[in-house]
Amino acid sequence: MSRSKGSTTGIEWLGQKGPGYPIVLSCRARLARNIEGLPFPSIAGEEDLERARGIILEAVSRRVAEDRDWDVRFAEELTRDELSLLVEEYIVSASFGERPSGRAVALNWPGACSVTVNEEDSVKIHSVMPGAQFNKVWQKTDKIDSRIEGEVAYCFDERLGYLTSCPCNVGTGLRVSAMMHLPALVTTGEIARTIAALDHAGMYVRGLYGEGSGVAGNLFQISNRRTLGLTEEEIVSHVESMVTRVVDNERTARKMMLRDSPVESSDRVYRALGVAERARRMFLYEALELLSMIKLGVEMDLLAVEEFSILEAGVAVSPYHVRRFLDGDIEEEDVNRERAAQLRRVLGV
Amino acid sequence: MNIFCDECRKNIATVFLTKISGSEVSKVQLCENCAGKMEEATKAANLIAFLPQILTDLEGMDDQLVDEVLSGELIECTSCGTSYNDFQKMGFLGCRECYRAFGEPMGQVILEFQEAEEHLGKMPGKASRGARLRKKLMELERCLERRVAEEKYEAAATVRDQIRKIESSLNGEADAGEPE
Numbered sequence: 001m002s003r004s005k006g007s008t009t010g011i012e013w014l015g016q017k018g019p020g021y022p023i024v025l026s027c028r029a030r031l032a033r034n035i036e037g038l039p040f041p042s043i044a045g046e047e048d049l050e051r052a053r054g055i056i057l058e059a060v061s062r063r064v065a066e067d068r069d070w071d072v073r074f075a076e077e078l079t080r081d082e083l084s085l086l087v088e089e090y091i092v093s094a095s096f097g098e099r100p101s102g103r104a105v106a107l108n109w110p111g112a113c114s115v116t117v118n119e120e121d122s123v124k125i126h127s128v129m130p131g132a133q134f135n136k137v138w139q140k141t142d143k144i145d146s147r148i149e150g151e152v153a154y155c156f157d158e159r160l161g162y163l164t165s166c167p168c169n170v171g172t173g174l175r176v177s178a179m180m181h182l183p184a185l186v187t188t189g190e191i192a193r194t195i196a197a198l199d200h201a202g203m204y205v206r207g208l209y210g211e212g213s214g215v216a217g218n219l220f221q222i223s224n225r226r227t228l229g230l231t232e233e234e235i236v237s238h239v240e241s242m243v244t245r246v247v248d249n250e251r252t253a254r255k256m257m258l259r260d261s262p263v264e265s266s267d268r269v270y271r272a273l274g275v276a277e278r279a280r281r282m283f284l285y286e287a288l289e290l291l292s293m294i295k296l297g298v299e300m301d302l303l304a305v306e307e308f309s310i311l312e313a314g315v316a317v318s319p320y321h322v323r324r325f326l327d328g329d330i331e332e333e334d335v336n337r338e339r340a341a342q343l344r345r346v347l348g349v
Numbered sequence: 350m351n352i353f354c355d356e357c358r359k360n361i362a363t364v365f366l367t368k369i370s371g372s373e374v375s376k377v378q379l380c381e382n383c384a385g386k387m388e389e390a391t392k393a394a395n396l397i398a399f400l401p402q403i404l405t406d407l408e409g410m411d412d413q414l415v416d417e418v419l420s421g422e423l424i425e426c427t428s429c430g431t432s433y434n435d436f437q438k439m440g441f442l443g444c445r446e447c448y449r450a451f452g453e454p455m456g457q458v459i460l461e462f463q464e465a466e467e468h469l470g471k472m473p474g475k476a477s478r479g480a481r482l483r484k485k486l487m488e489l490e491r492c493l494e495r496r497v498a499e500e501k502y503e504a505a506a507t508v509r510d511q512i513r514k515i516e517s518s519l520n521g522e523a524d525a526g527e528p529e
Contacts, residue, residue, distance in 0.1 A: 034445070036445075039429050039443055039444045040441065040442060040443055040444055042439070042441035042442075042443065043429055043430075043431060043441075043443040043444070120441070142471070145471075149473055149474070153473075153475065154473055155445045156472070156473050156475070156476065157445070157448065157468075158468075158476060158477065158479075158480035158483075159466070159467055159468065160448060160459070160467075160468055161468025161469075161470060161472075162468075162471075163445045163448060165441045165442055166351070166352060166440055166441060166442070167352065167442070167448075167455070167458055167459050167462060167463070168352045168462055168463075170448075170459065170463070170468075171463065171465070171468045171469075171470060172468070172470035172471065174470070199365060202464075204365070205365070206376075207376070225462075226462075226463050226464060226465070227463065228459065228463035228465045228466075228467075228468060228469075229463060229464065229465020229466070229467060229468070229469055230465070230469060230470070231469050231470045231488075232470045232471055234469075235470075
């Protein structure tokens with residue numbers, strides 16, 4: 001296991017296709033744990049945060065990494081640019097760098113798994129896979145968890161299960177989610193009913209960058225709300241069945257668009273392509289919306305643009321990835337200009 | 350994350366909204382009560398919400414607000430010093446003892462949010478035999494319900510026998526002096 005400050009990147013899963021493609025882009029499982037005998041990170045002092053970091057990284061190094069490609073980054077050693085790149089690649093949450101003291105992330109690029117230390121909880125174990133492979137992604141995460149647990153005593157209560165900083169994660173500490181691209185549900189307005197139904201069925205619906213973020217590019221993260229009183233397998237199968245239904249709704253909405261308003265549908269996707277080809281200044285939100293519409297056009301055989309990954313393209317136009325093409329004193333206007341160029345490069349237009 | 354309403358910070362949020370205004374996108378989570386108030390006070394002109402409720406700033410101030418701000422559970426965790434008020438405002442607990450220290454209101458929060466009171470999932474190696482048996486028992490009880498609903502009575506009888514066996518084993522442990 002090596003410790004580095006280097007900036008990214010090995011996010012191969014972003015561009016890969018899995019079951020449920022092109023509607024389910026990726027799936028993710030996350031386990032939240034705390035260390036027995038230490039306070040939770042929200043109130044812990046520097047000394048306890050350092051201790052927690054030492055305990056977890058030691059366990060990861062001995063039991064999980066075993067000399068394979070794990071890479072450790074300490075939050076306080078990363079520059080703002082490096083941190084932002086990790087956020088834009090969905091490796092850490094936006095809050096990771098807000099209080100960097102004692103925080104770290106151990107990453108395994110090829111396996112698309114990570115262990116984050118001292119965020120909301122002492123330990124967060126993440127795995128990501130392309131498409132809808134919920135059971136596999138859970139098993140992968142579970143395996144890492146069990147190995148760490150071989151070395152670390154987790155905070156566990158026999159009645160409430162794994163104790164977490166927020167009671168919304170107590171019990172299993174498991175959040176299983178899918179990143180979905182739902183442009184037709186949004187265009188037809190059916191998304192409101194779908195979200196209301198998901199909410200009713202105990203699911204969270206969030207935007208591209210997870211908790212607290214807005215919706216952009218018609219990309220939605222759908223995950224379980226309850227973490228207690230269910231087995232991990234029940235949570236996984238509940239999320240899977242909900243996601244399957246949403247996929248079905250999106251497919252129907254696409255058929256409806258083509259059947260009920262073929263001219264309007266084709267106009268929408270061609271307009272998006274037209275703007276992407278000609279615009280010389282672009283905000284992130286607009287770029288994501290255009291990418292979404294163009295992708296829909298490609299998938300509905302309306303546009304002759306080469307097939308691309310919307311997640312990969314979304315990352316490529318995000319602020320700190322665009323900044324890598326620029327030098328010197330960078331103004332926001334420079335980023336917006338470069339983003340328009342980057343969008344054309346991504347689309348090959 | 351915080352599970353409480355963004356407005357009153359007292360009730361559990363059950364309504365999740367996405368608010369888009371120009372290029373600004375924000376998320377709001379509210380309890381039924383505050384969502385209702387917002388809906389009444391709506392100025393919908395520049396808002397698109399993804400849920401049936403459309404919202405804007407909360408305008409009404411009433412006696413209930415006084416109650417929300419100036420009353421509440423006065424409990425503090427002796428182990429880490431986090432108060433119940435801290436938890437409501439910030440959404441985080443300080444240590445494992447907070448779960449016990451915040452007693453009844455904490456139990457309510459968990460029950461309301463999780464719709465459950467007991468862990469059924471993975472257990473670490475250190476969990477006691479009693480805890481494992483209790484978990485197995487709950488799983489079997491749910492299995493029994495399913496078998497009966499499916500009218501598979503023979504299979505149900507087998508499950509019931511397993512349940513009795515575990516129950517007697519658990520009772521045996523209780524008799525042997527294990528604290529309840």
